[in-house]
Amino acid sequence: MSVLKTSFAVSQKHEAFYTGGKIQRSQNGELLFCGCGNKVNVLDVTTGKVTETLEQEEDEEITCYCITPDDKYLIVATRHLVLRQWLWKEKSITRTWKAIHNSAVTAMTFDKTSTLLATGSSDSSIKLWDIERQYCTHNLRGHQGVVSVVEFHPIQEKLQLFSSANDNKVRVWDLVKSTCIAEIEAHFSVVTSLCFSIDGKTLYSGGRDNILAVWDVEKLQVTKTIPILENVESVVLLPENSEYPNLNVTEDGNHVITFGSKGSMKIWNVKKSKCVFSKFMGLGLKSETETGSQTITQAWFTESEQNLTVVVADHTISMYTIENIEIQKQFCGYTDEILDLQFIGKDDSHLVVCTNSENLKVYNVKTWSCQILHGHTDIVLSVAVHKDTNMIATASKDNSIRMWNLDPETGMVHCCGEGQGHTSSVGSIIFSSLSGKFVVSGGEDCTIKMWDVGDAKYNLHCRATERAHDKDINSIAVSPNDKYIVTASQDKTAKLWVSKDLSMIGVLRGHRKGIWCVQFSPVDQCAVTSSADGTIKIWSLSDFTCVKTFEGHDSSVLRVVFLTRGMQLLSCGSDGLLKIWTIKTNECVKTFDEHDDKVWGLAVSSDENRVITGGADSTILEWQDITQEVEDTTRKEQEQFIIREQELSNLIQQKKYHKAIALAIKLEQPFRVLTILKEILASQSGVEDLQATLQKLRQDQLDAVLRFCGQWNTNSKNCHEAQFILSIVLKSYTAEDLLKFPNMKSTIESLLPYTERHFNRLTRLQQQAMFVEYTWQCMKGITDINSETEDRVGQFVIDKNPNNVDDDENMEMSxxxxxxxxxxxxxxxxxxxxxxxxxxxxxxxxxxxxxxxxxxxxxxxxx
Known part of the structure; x- marks a missing residue:
């Protein structure tokens, strides 16, 4: 019998790590420094995981950042014109200073000694900083417009700085004289890249005027201009005398790679001014003539790894082998809103993800390397997989569906079929459960279509079409035996169909709002639906009645799946929560809150040990089933607790109070500690024994006792012991020693209010006691006077009637x-x-x- 699941823990978290700006890299190319809002993430390209995060204050957006050549410091410039120097490996800020610029820093670079930092700003000025001596060395003015690029001369003895701005001019600065020694107008648009040869004698500049300029650095003249026929965003120099036959690169002269706004790379023989190799990178563009968000923004060559890294405007980072320009790895820095996801591959090794994009993303779960698939022309809304055949089906807003196939050996995915026929957006798609020979799709046109995919032909054949609902179809499911189909719609109903001829059997009514998801039970003749009314319902398919309703989500329940052989449910909603439900008891076992926005996607691995969720917060979470680990840990903790409880009782009985207090502190039992202290005080030499016991405690143990005193002090029954212990500690330790205690601040804050309250209460009691004493003394004086008066009156009577004769004359007053x-x-x-x-x-x-x-x-x- 399967064990009911009670707990999941996040084992991996993939979120946005790059949202824009120039990426910096370590010298060995293994680490990438990626800007993301107000923080810089350090990405390990081997594992695909963020190893470090350097975060600024919440309202400080990063405008530019730069790593020193020795990989020691990271300098970050913020929108508030503040420069911070990070010792990034230790995640500590060593220095913060105010940039003297009047507006944001837009370009930064270091010299080879990692000493001089050059910053260019949108105020047209350039400043140089000595980060060791911590002062500004140069203030260079002359440009007009935003400074776009700054570069030091590679030969350190030259002490020259090259820069360019929106005035389209390249200026050369002599740092010894702090003057501009050359102003060259080689471009007619913004210069985007400056690249030096290794010997420093040649400079290559590329700009958005569609040309590549070749410079003689010694003469400070442009020797050659090569037309590129597209905006040049980045220029990369290949190693001299390198040879790559597949790229037509020989030892005949220097070769330069240009990357343009059309998504293509071109390799140029500088000597011949000839393009020897050209390739359209295919980074999401529909054609080579289109430009837009897929423009290549940055590129560099890593000689140690012999690969080429390309950064695209849609935050995609791609690594290519230099021998044949084939993709090695691909990372998606920002996934946007995640709409759907599914496991696929052997042992669920890959994850298919639909985002708010026309491109489909396939992740390797271990390395988070991403393959981007192009084909749809509008946003992909839904994805389905058939794990036995490694087939993927997608539905899109372009009114079409597509079939994809995963190669289990290489992990590469290619499109193998397309189906046209829907008249509006296709919002849901599902494979048949057994053979995977057909898929069913539905969408905004309120119809469901059955497609034959057995032969995986490119043009899919629609077997049957049926108008199913009055509003959009949100979800479709196929029964485990492929005989039935159930559909869910915004019209608040779910309908059951025969898969053979798409004839309707029954309607499931009961939800107050539209239904987002529907699933068949893997073992019973029932189905589950989740709705925008915040409820989950289980329906009997024999009489189409609701047999159970689960309430707990505060808003729409977007996805629901069966777990543990149909004995449990797993749901997620627009409240960002993930919930586990036990069907038999109708209760929510546990709730997990890790997402910050709607959770659209929910997928369970084949062995049900892993769960993947994705939401509108651009975050993908992998959850691991830790039910067994939690039970084992709880059992061990209970056993340890019982053993220690017995040990504690033995120590108290043996009057080994010091060890007993230490053990009670370890068990976090304040009441037991109080009981032990009361027993010590109850002895004949209680005060001396208590002082001796407290002095034997370690600092952390004494800190815990004082923390417990704060709890005891809240009750008037135990406040006397708490104040007595506090008095002993304050008399035994100096203020400096007490301030070294880790929790002393919170302890004092908890002790002060109740101590003042107890002091005021005791003061009032003392006053009342004194008033009682005063009243008693006053009453005592009156009693004495009355007794004296009675004695005098008695004596007077005796004197008047000494013989005690009952005589009316004697008894009457004169x-x-x-x-x-x-x-x-x-x-x-x-x-x-x-x-x-x-x-x-x-x-x-x-x-x-x-x-x-x-x-x-x-x-x-x-x-």
């Missing part, structure tokens, strides 16, 4: 005494009335004064 008694009572009442009237007069005065103040304020307001 008239004189009675008058005195009445007079004293009258006097006391008058005194009380006078005090009361005095208080009333004071209260009336206060009320009258307040009324007068209010009247005065009201008068001022009226005025």
């Amino acid at each position: 008239d004189e005494d009675e008058d005195k008694m009445k007079h004293s009572n009258l006097v006391s009442k008058m005194e009380e009335n006078s005090k009361l009237s005095l208080k009333r007069r004071k209260i009336r005065k206060k009320i009258d004064s307040r009324k007068r103040v209010k009247q005065a304020v009201n008068k001022k307001k009226r005025k």
